[in-house]
Amino acid sequence: SFAMADAAPAPEVVEKSEKQLKREEEKRRKKAEKEAKEAAKKERAAGPAAGPVTVKVIANPPIDLEPCPGTRDFYPEDMRLRDWLFGHFNEVAKLCGFQNYDAPVLEMQELYKRKAGEEITQQMYAFNDKSEPPREVTLRPEMTPSLARMVLQRSKAHNLPLKWSSIPQCWRYETTTRGRKREHYQWNMDIIGCRSIAAEVELLYAITLFFKRVGITSQEVGIKINSRKVLGSVLDTYGVPKDKFAPVCVVVDKLDKIGPEEVKKQLVEDLAVPADSADKIISSLGCKSVEELAALVQSADNEAVKELTQLFAMAEEYGFADFLLFDASVVRG
Template sequence: MLGLGDKKISTESYKGVRDFYPQDQVVQDYIFGVMSSVARAWGYDEYGASVLEPLQLYQSKTSEEIIRDQIYHFKDRGDRDVALRPEMTPTVARMIAGKIQDLPAPIRWYSIPNLFRYEKPQRGRLREHWQLNVDMFGVPSLLAEIEVISIAYDIMKKFGADQKDFMIKINSRPLLDDIFKKIEIDQDKRQFVYRLIDKKEKMPTDEFRHALIALIGQKKAETLLEDLYFGEGLLTMMHESETAKALNKTIDTLRSRGVSNLVFDPTLTRGFDYYTGIVFEVFDINKENPRSLFGGGRYDDLVGAFTSQKVPAFGFGMGDVTTRDFLMTHNLLPKIDSTTDIYICVAPETDMEEVYKLAQNLRDKRVNVAIDISGKKLADQLKSLDKRHIPFVVTIGTEEIKNQKFTIRNTETRDEKSGNIDELVSYFKNI
């Protein structure tokens, strides 16, 4: 047995994952609370599943890069291939397919699962992260796109973000196909052009231009570049296409709802192979660090991997790490203290059972109360408050018990108020 001698076990967590000490957990709970409250406000039901899934689940539509390089998988003691889920969408598609007969459309579901990817830990990329997943199933119409993107926007607003802090880029995957057709780019070259466009933001403009010319020739490249940078004009130009009409309708409706930071970006593609229609992505507009925060899109064929019934779907995933980074960058994290409201310091000789009764009395009134039972000197108990981040303190000795009169002190402002228990509670509740 280790640990019994002098050799100590490391206190480090597994590489690339996080320990949530209370001051971190309380922030995490705040973030999840905002996400949940908005999803519930829109009528979404929470679901959950195990982090363990059959590996086979990911061998259909998850991007090949993830399967090959990043997925955690192993054989269990029964020789089954098991994976730690790298994303939630295959799981929710599996669950929806499993009970599709009992689930009338529209099906509105959300979850905040943890996900695993084996990758080099860096800012915004860890081996384990949590992700809000919001999905609507069974609605093929644009009302799904409009609602789900509205929810993404509402969550950003609920976090206190201003429209100028972020922007929402939107595109339709089939739109590029329409453009390719119009410009008469050969079928066998489209895939390469598509991939090149996906990398556009990561290379110098000139390099992108030259690569494009090399692929499809000077004339077609010029036309395509004009289209890609033409932005919204492209949509007008493409007005005869159903794809362009749908995208225009979505943009117009969302803008009329006040989502004025929505912009069309014909180069937006998103990584997953299963997207079939409109895709969107939310970007941080911090001058020093413009980056993608989260996004989603339509995936009408994924549930079809499990059932012969056709189940259209639109949804997004919003990670906790990028969300927390965004909130910190824009100074939007509220100062969050402990969930404990009152800390009771106890003078020596005080009858602990009397202190306990007082605390239970407060707890019955929905006040969260911790009692110092360390047996330390009162001065040391009070000094420990610096590290506890609890908003109120009450010091109790024999006199206070006898007179049933207590003094509550705000640990930050040092304001004090004396009274019986009911007076303490009402003082505390009215802060």
């Protein structure tokens, strides 16, 4: 016969208190958080996952995402190029003994009106500020007036000559065309307090040094050289009074654009220059060397010719004469 074993007693069910349940839930939550942090740490260490990243683009954004007309954005790839270029600007300036400076982009309108007259405000971002009474201010269209203001502000403290360099952002409210916007950066190098032709030679040396550092040779770039002193002597020789020097220069500056016939017409009809003198002026503008111009105009100011000759001689000694091209028609400066 078989005897039946006694059945084991059922385990006693112990009810947990609400406090214990909350404690266990807190433990599970902390454990899950710890595991999630460890997983995220491993994912960061492994790097971004391969494959494309999808960015959601709003079809009709609530605002215009383009920059203001005449301005531009500099994305990282653009900034890399700009930093490279500006780096060469600054390095060349430093090598040539120039000191960097800067000025506020906001200046008083009067600073530019004194130089170019009231009409200049039509080409500027000019407005009245919120002061009482309002001040007439503008975004700077160029750096030279700011430089002059700074130099005059401490005129008694400077040891001349000054050699200053800057890369200012400038603003002009003009019609935008290809390659010409309303905001631009420009590299300025100025020497103040030196009357010698050596100042021009130093500046020319600096720009040609920059060209060489970025791989530009005299086969790709030439710098046209002339002297306003020599041009003034030429005009004086042909009977042009000194009070007509500036307007004659404006007309002569258009030679490449409108041609000799139209230049002569404007000189004779608009400025009352004798026809014979106009022909001689235009003929002198075709000279390709200082010596040729000096021979054509024998009564030209010897000091002016000597100064220009010295510039080319010093350029030869500095080793950048191959970049220079004498052009008697160059007027602007």
